[in-house]
Amino acid sequence: MRVIAYTQKCIASGNCVLACSDVFEQRDSDGTVHILNERPALALLKKVRQAVDLCPNQVFTIEDEANQSELVVVENDQAV
Amino acid sequence: MSNEQGVNIQVQDVQQEAPLHFPFPLADHSLELPKEYTELQAKCPVARVKMPYGGEALLLTRHADVTKTANDARRCGNILGSDGDVPRQEVASRTREGSLFTVTPERHNQIRRLVTQAFTVKHANEMRPGVVALTNRLIDEMELKGQPADLYEDYAIKTPMAVICELLGIPYEDEQLFREWGRDLLSRTATREEQQERWEKMVQYITPLIEKERANPSNSVLGMLVKNREQGDDVLTEQEMLSFALGLVAAGFETTSTSFTNSAFVLFQSPDLLEQLKARVDDEDAMASAIEEILRITLLGAGGRPRIVREEVELSGIRVPPGEVLMLSFFAGNKDPEVFPDPNVVNFDRTPNPILSFGRGIHACLGQQLARMEMQVLWTTLLKRLPNVRLAVAPSEVPWRSNDSATIGPAHLPVVW
Numbered sequence: 001m002r003v004i005a006y007t008q009k010c011i012a013s014g015n016c017v018l019a020c021s022d023v024f025e026q027r028d029s030d031g032t033v034h035i036l037n038e039r040p041a042l043a044l045l046k047k048v049r050q051a052v053d054l055c056p057n058q059v060f061t062i063e064d065e066a067n068q069s070e071l072v073v074v075e076n077d078q079a080v
Numbered sequence: 081m082s083n084e085q086g087v088n089i090q091v092q093d094v095q096q097e098a099p100l101h102f103p104f105p106l107a108d109h110s111l112e113l114p115k116e117y118t119e120l121q122a123k124c125p126v127a128r129v130k131m132p133y134g135g136e137a138l139l140l141t142r143h144a145d146v147t148k149t150a151n152d153a154r155r156c157g158n159i160l161g162s163d164g165d166v167p168r169q170e171v172a173s174r175t176r177e178g179s180l181f182t183v184t185p186e187r188h189n190q191i192r193r194l195v196t197q198a199f200t201v202k203h204a205n206e207m208r209p210g211v212v213a214l215t216n217r218l219i220d221e222m223e224l225k226g227q228p229a230d231l232y233e234d235y236a237i238k239t240p241m242a243v244i245c246e247l248l249g250i251p252y253e254d255e256q257l258f259r260e261w262g263r264d265l266l267s268r269t270a271t272r273e274e275q276q277e278r279w280e281k282m283v284q285y286i287t288p289l290i291e292k293e294r295a296n297p298s299n300s301v302l303g304m305l306v307k308n309r310e311q312g313d314d315v316l317t318e319q320e321m322l323s324f325a326l327g328l329v330a331a332g333f334e335t336t337s338t339s340f341t342n343s344a345f346v347l348f349q350s351p352d353l354l355e356q357l358k359a360r361v362d363d364e365d366a367m368a369s370a371i372e373e374i375l376r377i378t379l380l381g382a383g384g385r386p387r388i389v390r391e392e393v394e395l396s397g398i399r400v401p402p403g404e405v406l407m408l409s410f411f412a413g414n415k416d417p418e419v420f421p422d423p424n425v426v427n428f429d430r431t432p433n434p435i436l437s438f439g440r441g442i443h444a445c446l447g448q449q450l451a452r453m454e455m456q457v458l459w460t461t462l463l464k465r466l467p468n469v470r471l472a473v474a475p476s477e478v479p480w481r482s483n484d485s486a487t488i489g490p491a492h493l494p495v496v497w
């Protein structure tokens with residue numbers, strides 16, 4: 001599973017951090033999402049998935065969801 | 081993530097039945113979601129309702145529809161002054177130029193990001209010890225004054241008020257004034273003139289504080305706004321700055337104090353839930369999970385949040401044309417069985433728990449991590465210090481708010497311990 005965070009959409013709600021602080025943090029400058037670990041342990045897959053669902057502004061897109069043997073989380077600062 | 085449904089659902093126009101009157105009345109001394117919501121959720125997800133000051137709107141009660149609408153600020157925007165006299169819940173429209181609710185979506189995030197550093201999970205946690213100390217002081221004072229105490233006045237309102245004052249950098253001594261603003265901002269019966277009068281008073285009050293920040297900038301939210309304005313980035317107009325700062329005062333304390341007081345009114349009548357909560361006071365994660373569930377079930381208002389359709393949208397297979405006013409019921413969405421199995425069962429370990437209490441989309445609550453932290457601390461301190469706390473009078477004797485306010489619930493909460 002590949003998760004992309006479109007940071008320009010981020011409204012700094014902090015919900016991803018609540019769901020999985022091993023992978024997500026908020027930047028000190030403006031509270032927007034920052035990925036701490038682009039290749040988190042597979043054990044975190046469920047928590048990452050929860051972060052995606054709890055994000056209030058659909059900042060994340062999921063690709064290749066069926067593949068549960070790999071977990072990649074990356075940032076993308078392009079406008080969407 | 082939204083489920084793009086509608087592939088094999090036939091798109092229909094709204095069925096025009098006899099519209100119900102909105103907002104639906106609550107039973108006397110009850111904070112139960114009126115049954116109309118869940119009935120409509122099951123049978124009529126896009127329901128035509130008659131608004132109290134004329135006109136009709138469409139009420140959305142399903143989690144998926146509320147989320148889809150709130151997430152689509154382009155097609156479903158906030159109501160602007162230029163929309164004129166649209167159906168609404170208040171006597172007079174409350175739109176004000178330059179507020180977070182009336183700027184364009186692009187500008188909105190620009191403005192919001194000027195201050196978001198003060199609303200992160202990290203910052204809320206940094207403020208936590210101060211709030212723990214404060215709530216303990218408030219309990220000390222309640223103990224000194226003796227029983228019964230008013231849990232709303234003496235505890236629930238003072239905590240968020242102190243937090244928002246500290247955050248903004250405005251003097252707590254003036255809390256009575258802020259309460260008046262809060263009351264007025266939430267009033268459904270204030271006329272346009274009354275609103276304007278209050279606005280001018282608020283501006284008069286805050287102007288010297290802004291001058292002080294200009295001379296001597298601090299790290300407060302007001303300081304952040306002023307600094308930005310001074311940098312001449314042309315990011316913030318004077319009106320936007322005032323509107324944001326003043327809006328925060330009201331948004332910051334009414335919601336949290338009402339959430340706490342209303343949840344206390346409900347839990348004091350559910351000894352079993354109260355016991356479950358007490359068992360969690362030494363476990364921050366378990367408490368956080370319980371508070372999330374408490375936020376899911378705690379009703380704060382009897383209406384909905386408005387949006388206006390700018391471009392045709394499809395909701396639950398129903399086509400909604402531009403110009404329609406939508407009322408989003410975040411509280412009904414919180415009871416949607418499609419998302420929350422056994423929605424009427426209170427389950428402090430519910431996971432996942434995608435509550436709508438803080439809204440969705442670009443306007444989702446800015447203060448939600450502060451609010452969560454405050455709710456967690458308010459409940460933890462109360463149950464640690466006064467484990468036998470309970471209502472001092474029968475539930476039906478608890479003084480209730482007048483119904484011209486957008487928030488509902490006890491006006492005072494007399495308790496003994």
Ligand code: HEM
Nearest residue numbers: 180331332335336339385437438439442443445446447451
């Ligand atoms: C339990 C307490 C709270 C609840 C239930 C709550 C609920 C909400 C909801 C539902 C919205 C979205 C309204 C809409 O989409 O139309 C919202 C927006 C907002 N809230 Fe809260 N809130 C709470 C506490 C706070 C606190 C403590 C603050 C500030 C310190 C705050 C500041 C705001 C602001 C500024 C907005 C507007 C955001 C925007 O338009 O971008 N709220 N809140």
Ligand code: SF4
Nearest residue numbers: 010011013014016055
């Ligand atoms: S949950 Fe979404 S909006 Fe909130 S901080 Fe994380 S990415 Fe940003």
